[in-house]
Amino acid sequence: MSEAHVTMGAHTAAPMEAPPFAIPSKKLAMWLFVMADVMTFAACVAAYAFTRNATPDWPRPFHSVTAVAVMTVIMLTSGLTMLIALGAAKAGDKAGAFRWMMITAVAGIIFTLLHIRDWMGMIDQGVGLLHNPWGTAAFGASFYAITGFSLLHISIGTIALIIVAIRYQGGRYNADDIEIVSIFWQFVGLVWLFIVPVVYLMNQTPAAR
Amino acid sequence: MTTAERHGIGKYVAVYICLLVITALQFVIGYQNIQGTQLVVRMLTFAIIETLLVVLFFMNLGSEKPVFVKFVVYFMLFVLATMNYIWTDSFRLLLFRLTKVGPS
Amino acid sequence: MHDTSTHAAAHHGPPTSFIRKHVFSLDHKVIGKQYYGLGLVAVIIGMVLSWVMRIHLAWTAYPIPGLHLLSGTGAPGNVMTPEFYLQVMTMHATFMVFFVLTVVPFAAFGNFFLPIHTGAEDMPFPHFNMMSFWTTFVAFCVMLLSFFVGDGPTLGGWTQYAPLSAVGAVAGPGQGSGVIIWATSIAIFCVGQLFGALNFIPNVLDLRCKGMSMWRLPMPTWAWFITSCMGLTSFSVLMPACILLILDHVAGTSFFVASNLVINDQLQPHSGGSTLLWQHLFWFFGHPEVYIAIVPGMGIVSHVLITNMRKPMLSHRVLVYSMGALAVLSYMVYGHHMFVSGMNPFSSLVFSFPTLLITIPSTVIVLVWIGSLYGAKLRINAASLFALGFISMFITGGVSGFFLAQPSIQILLHATYFVVAHFHFTMAIAALFGIFSGTYFWFPKMWGRMMNDNLGKLHFWLTFIGVYAIFMPMHYLGLAGNVRRYQAFVVDYMQPLVGVHQFITIAALFTGAVQLIFIYNFIHSRFWGEPAPENPWQGTSLEWSVPSPPPHDNFGGKHPVVYHDPYQYGVQSSTGDYLMQDSPEQVKGAQDEP
Numbered sequence: 001m002s003e004a005h006v007t008m009g010a011h012t013a014a015p016m017e018a019p020p021f022a023i024p025s026k027k028l029a030m031w032l033f034v035m036a037d038v039m040t041f042a043a044c045v046a047a048y049a050f051t052r053n054a055t056p057d058w059p060r061p062f063h064s065v066t067a068v069a070v071m072t073v074i075m076l077t078s079g080l081t082m083l084i085a086l087g088a089a090k091a092g093d094k095a096g097a098f099r100w101m102m103i104t105a106v107a108g109i110i111f112t113l114l115h116i117r118d119w120m121g122m123i124d125q126g127v128g129l130l131h132n133p134w135g136t137a138a139f140g141a142s143f144y145a146i147t148g149f150s151l152l153h154i155s156i157g158t159i160a161l162i163i164v165a166i167r168y169q170g171g172r173y174n175a176d177d178i179e180i181v182s183i184f185w186q187f188v189g190l191v192w193l194f195i196v197p198v199v200y201l202m203n204q205t206p207a208a209r
Numbered sequence: 210m211t212t213a214e215r216h217g218i219g220k221y222v223a224v225y226i227c228l229l230v231i232t233a234l235q236f237v238i239g240y241q242n243i244q245g246t247q248l249v250v251r252m253l254t255f256a257i258i259e260t261l262l263v264v265l266f267f268m269n270l271g272s273e274k275p276v277f278v279k280f281v282v283y284f285m286l287f288v289l290a291t292m293n294y295i296w297t298d299s300f301r302l303l304l305f306r307l308t309k310v311g312p313s
Numbered sequence: 314m315h316d317t318s319t320h321a322a323a324h325h326g327p328p329t330s331f332i333r334k335h336v337f338s339l340d341h342k343v344i345g346k347q348y349y350g351l352g353l354v355a356v357i358i359g360m361v362l363s364w365v366m367r368i369h370l371a372w373t374a375y376p377i378p379g380l381h382l383l384s385g386t387g388a389p390g391n392v393m394t395p396e397f398y399l400q401v402m403t404m405h406a407t408f409m410v411f412f413v414l415t416v417v418p419f420a421a422f423g424n425f426f427l428p429i430h431t432g433a434e435d436m437p438f439p440h441f442n443m444m445s446f447w448t449t450f451v452a453f454c455v456m457l458l459s460f461f462v463g464d465g466p467t468l469g470g471w472t473q474y475a476p477l478s479a480v481g482a483v484a485g486p487g488q489g490s491g492v493i494i495w496a497t498s499i500a501i502f503c504v505g506q507l508f509g510a511l512n513f514i515p516n517v518l519d520l521r522c523k524g525m526s527m528w529r530l531p532m533p534t535w536a537w538f539i540t541s542c543m544g545l546t547s548f549s550v551l552m553p554a555c556i557l558l559i560l561d562h563v564a565g566t567s568f569f570v571a572s573n574l575v576i577n578d579q580l581q582p583h584s585g586g587s588t589l590l591w592q593h594l595f596w597f598f599g600h601p602e603v604y605i606a607i608v609p610g611m612g613i614v615s616h617v618l619i620t621n622m623r624k625p626m627l628s629h630r631v632l633v634y635s636m637g638a639l640a641v642l643s644y645m646v647y648g649h650h651m652f653v654s655g656m657n658p659f660s661s662l663v664f665s666f667p668t669l670l671i672t673i674p675s676t677v678i679v680l681v682w683i684g685s686l687y688g689a690k691l692r693i694n695a696a697s698l699f700a701l702g703f704i705s706m707f708i709t710g711g712v713s714g715f716f717l718a719q720p721s722i723q724i725l726l727h728a729t730y731f732v733v734a735h736f737h738f739t740m741a742i743a744a745l746f747g748i749f750s751g752t753y754f755w756f757p758k759m760w761g762r763m764m765n766d767n768l769g770k771l772h773f774w775l776t777f778i779g780v781y782a783i784f785m786p787m788h789y790l791g792l793a794g795n796v797r798r799y800q801a802f803v804v805d806y807m808q809p810l811v812g813v814h815q816f817i818t819i820a821a822l823f824t825g826a827v828q829l830i831f832i833y834n835f836i837h838s839r840f841w842g843e844p845a846p847e848n849p850w851q852g853t854s855l856e857w858s859v860p861s862p863p864p865h866d867n868f869g870g871k872h873p874v875v876y877h878d879p880y881q882y883g884v885q886s887s888t889g890d891y892l893m894q895d896s897p898e899q900v901k902g903a904q905d906e907p
Contacts, residue, residue, distance in 0.1 A: 029511045043554060186263055
C-alpha cells in the first residue's frame with residue numbers, strides 16, 4: 001500500500017489502490033504511446049527490410065555520410081541537454097530548465113533543417129519516390145517513407161518541447177511534464193539511432209578493396 | 210547543483226559518450242567492405258546496445274519498478290518477435306528473383 | 314517525489330452547456346453512449362447492405378427498389394452490377410468489423426463501465442477520451458463519404474488485398490479514390506482506438522479505488538484491459554500499412570505491387586514490391602482484431618452469467634488467464650489467413666501449430682462456462698439468454714475452426730462459404746450476441762430505465778433461430794465448393810446450390826426484420842420504460858452501487874471502498890444471497906482473494 005502515497009496527489013483525498021507500476025498515469029500513457037509507436041516504426045522498417053532483403057540488386061549509393069554524422073551528434077547531444085533540463089527542473093531550477101529545454105528545441109530545429117537539406121540533396125541527385133539513378137524504385141520510396149515518418153516525429157517533438165517549455169515557465173506545467181516530453185524526445189532520438197545504421201549506413205558504398 | 214545531481218548528469222554524460230563511440234563504430238563499419246548478413250548483424254548488434262543504453266538511462270526505464278520494466282520489455286520483445294514471420298517470404302521472394310522462377 | 318496525482322486529470326466539474334454535456338462531452342458515460350449510438354447506426358447500415366447482397370445472391374436479376382440511390386452507375390435498373398456487389402460487400406464488412414464489432418463491445422461498453430468498475434470518477438485523460446470518439450466519428454464519416462465520391466467505395470474486401478488494392482482505378486470501380494478513402498478512414502480509426510487504449514490501460518492500473526486489487530476487477534474490465542493491450546500494438550501496425558497503401562496510390566510507389574503485373578490488359582508501371590507484404594502487415598493487425606471483437610464479449614457474457622446464475626464461476630482466474638492466452642496467441646497465428654496466398658509453405662506449417670493451440674484457451678473458457686452453468690439455477694431473462702446464445706455461437710464457430718486451422722483442409726475450404734460461416738459465427742454473431750447481452754443487462758444502468766424483458770426474450774429466440782438458419786447452411790455450401798465473394802452462381806456445379814442461397818436470404822431478411830423488435834424495445838424503453846432501480850439484477854460489482862443512470866462523477870462525490878471479490882453470490886448476507894463489492898459486511902462462506 002505504501003506506493004499509493006507516492007503517486008497520490010494533492011488534488012483528491014480519495015484513498016486509491018496502489019498502482020502496480022507506481023508511476024503517474026501521464027507518464028504511463030506516454031510509455032504506452034511509445035510502445036505503440038515502436039510498432040508503427042517496426043511496421044515501416046519491416047516493409048523496408050522485407051523489400052530490401054528480397055531485392056538482389058539493392059543499391060548502396062551513399063558516398064559521404066558526413067551530414068548524417070553531424071545530425072546524429074546533434075540528436076544525441078539534444079538528448080543530453082534534455083536530460084540536463086529535466087535534472088534542473090527536478091532540482092527546482094526553473095530558469096535553467098527552461099534554458100536547457102530551449103537549447104534542446106533549437107537542436108531539434110537545426111536537426112530538422114539539416115534533415116530537409118539532406119532530402120533536398122537527395123532530390124537534386126534525382127532520388128524520387130519512383131526513380132533514382134541507382135536501381136530499384138523501392139529504394140527511394142522506403143527511404144522517404146521511413147525518414148519522413150521520423151522527421152514528422154522530430155518536428156512534432158520539437159513543437160511539443162517548445163510548448164511544454166513555455167507552459168513550464170508560465171507555471172502550468174511542472175517537472176513531471178518535462179519528464180514526459182523527455183521520454184518522447186529520447187524515443188525519437190532512439191528511432192534516429194536505428195535509422196542511421198539501417199537506412200543510411202547499410203546503404204553506404206563500401207570502400208573499394 | 211548538489212553533488213547528487215552532478216552525479217546524475219555525470220552518468221548521463223558517460224552514457225552519451227558511450228553512444229557517440231558506438232555510433233562512430235557503426236560509421237566505421239559502414240565504410241568497411243562488409244556485405245550481407247555480416248553487415249546486418251554488426252549494425253543491429255550495435256543498435257541494440259544503443260537501445261539498451263537509451264531506454265535504460267536516457268528514458269530512465271532502469272529506475273522504474275522492476276514489474277514495469279518487465280511489462281514494457283516482455284511486451285515489446287514478444288510483439289516485435291512475432292513480426293519476424295515475414296522473413297520466410299522475403300527470402301523466398303529473393304530466391305524467385307535470383308532464379309527467375311516463380312512470381313517476382 | 315511526484316507532486317501531481319495519478320488521477321488529477323480525472324477531475325472536472327459537471328458541464329453546463331448543451332455542447333459540453335452532450336456533444337463534446339468529457340464524461341466517459343456520455344462518450345460510451347456516443348460510441349453505442351455510432352455502433353447502432355453502423356450496424357443498421359451494415360445490415361441493410363447485407364440484405365441487398367443476400368437478395369442479389371438469391372434472385373440475381375430481381376430489381377431492388379431504390380438501389381440506384383446508393384450508386385450512380387452500380388445499379389442500372391436497380392440490379393447490381395458485379396462490381397457494385399463487391400463494393401457493397403466491402404462496405405458491409407468494413408462497417409461491421411471496424412465500426413460495430415470494435416466500437417460497441419470495446420469502446421462503448423468499455424467507456425461506460427470500465428471507470429465505474431474500477432471505482433474511478435472518470436477516465437484518466439477525459440480530453441483524449443473525447444478525441445477518441447470524435448476521431449472515430451470522423452473515420453466513420455470519411456468511410457460513408459466513399460459512397461458518394463468518384464465511382465463509389467472500394468470493392469477490395471475489408472482485407473484490401475494488394476495488388477488490386479494498390480494499382481488504382483485500373484483494377485475496377487472504387488479501386489482509385491475508393492481505396493484512398495478507405496485507407497484514410499481506417500488510418501484515422503486507428504488513431505482513435507489508440508487514444509482509447511491510452512485511457513483504458515492507465516485507468517485499470519492506476520485509478521482503482523481502495524481495496525480494488527487487480528483480482529477484484531470484474532470480468533468485463535479484465536477483458537477490456539486485455540483488449541486494450543492488443544489494440545495498442547495492432548492498430549499501430551495497420552496505420553502505417555494504410556499510409557503505405559495510400560502512398561502506392563497517390564505517389565505511385567510500389568510497396569505492395571510486384572513487377573511486370575498486367576491488370577485489365579495493362580502492364581503496370583510498378584516494380585520491386587511484394588503483394589505478400591500487405592497481407593503480412595494487414596493480418597498482423599487483423600488477427601488480434603478478431604480477438605479485440607470477441608474478448609470483450611467473453612467478459613460481458615461471464616459477467617451476465619455469473620449474476621444470473623447467482624454463484625461464482627468455477628474459476629475467475631482461469632478465465633482471465635485464458636483471455637490473456639488468447640491475446641498472446643493472437644499475435645502468433647495471423648498467417649492462418651494466408652495459407653493459400655503463396656506464402657512459404659513452411660510458414661503455413663509454423664502458423665498452424667499456434668492456431669491449433671489457440672483452441673485450448675478457447676475450450677477452457679467454454680468449459681468453465683458450461684461447468685459453472687451445470688447445476689446452476691439460471692435466471693432466464695433476455696441478457697442471460699443472449700449470453701447462452703453467445704456460448705452456442707462460439708462453440709459452433711469454434712468447431713469449424715479446428716478444420717480451418719489445418720493447412721491441408723483449409724486449402725480446400727479457403728474462400729468458400731465454410732469460412733464465411735466460421736467467421737460470422739465466432740467473430741460476428743457471437744460478438745453481436747455479447748453486445749445484445751450487454752445491452753439488455755446494462756440498459757437500466759446506462760439509460761435509467763428497464764427494457765421489456767418479454768420482448769427481449771422474443772428477440773432472442775427469433776434471432777437465435779434466424780442466425781442458425783442463415784449461417785449453418787453456409788457450412789454445406791462451403792463443403793460443396795461454393796466460393797465466396799461471387800455475385801452470382803452461374804457455374805454448373807453451383808447451380809443446384811442456389812436454392813440454399815434463397816433459403817439463407819429469406820432467413821437473413823427474417824432475422825433482420827426481427828431486429829426491429831430490438832430497436833422498438835430500445836427506443837420505447839429509453840423514453841417510456843419503467844424507471845430502473847439502482848440494482849435491478851441484484852449484482853455485486855460497483856456499477857450496481859450507484860444510481861441509474863450514474864451521476865456526473867459516478868459515485869456522487871463519495872469514494873467507494875471495496876472489501877470483496879466481484880462475484881460474491883450464494884452467500885447469506887443482510888441484502889440477500891449476494892454481497893456487494895463495497896459492502897463492509899463480513900459474511901461466512903464469502904471467498905475473498907487475499
